[in-house]
Amino acid sequence: DVKVTQSSRYLVKRTGEKVFLECVQDMDHENMFWYRQDPGLGLRLIYFSYDVKMKEKGDIPEGYSVSREKKERFSLILESASTNQTSMYLCASRVSSYNSPLHFGNGTRLTVT
């Protein structure tokens, strides 16, 4: 079974702090994704990576950056956390194929105060 592990289940940070959200997958998947999920807004793609050191902006990249130095790890960075970044963050991975579903981590609920 694919396992996608997010480093924190709950996180509370202060406005202006730099925040790192880590995601690790154990199935050698090429593609990795970061989404945020907010009530009434569904899932919105922040960034995705289709290979090591490759990244593409999603729909809402402002205020975020990502890092993919190793195939199994995809990090989301909030450069200067703001209260409007309070949300559930979901990491996902899949093989590099148009036919494969995403496998999601358990999510990180981030609160910025």
Added chain:
Amino acid sequence: ELKVEQNPLFLSMQEEKNYTIYCNYSTTSDRLYWYRQDPGKSLESLFVLLSNGAVKQEGRLMASLDTKARLSTLHITAAVHDLSATYFCAVEANSNYQLIWGAGTKLIIKP
């Protein structure tokens, strides 16, 4: 721009009833995914539909895809309480790796 619309967004139903969730999308695609999310949990893949006329079934859930109508349906047969969850459809854009998500259908099944 690819858009995905689900309806209804909220559905409250009795056990043993049948119902259908609809997923309409706005442009050509032949790859559609259904996911389930339980409260406070992450998303779980249910079905992958890859061609026109594709039908997949798992227990009381059956999903189908009509690429000509740009419509997928998720049919629930003789609902049971355990199927209470939020169901999402997602359509894969043909030109890149992105999935476009519906807003989700919150399904509550009352005993």
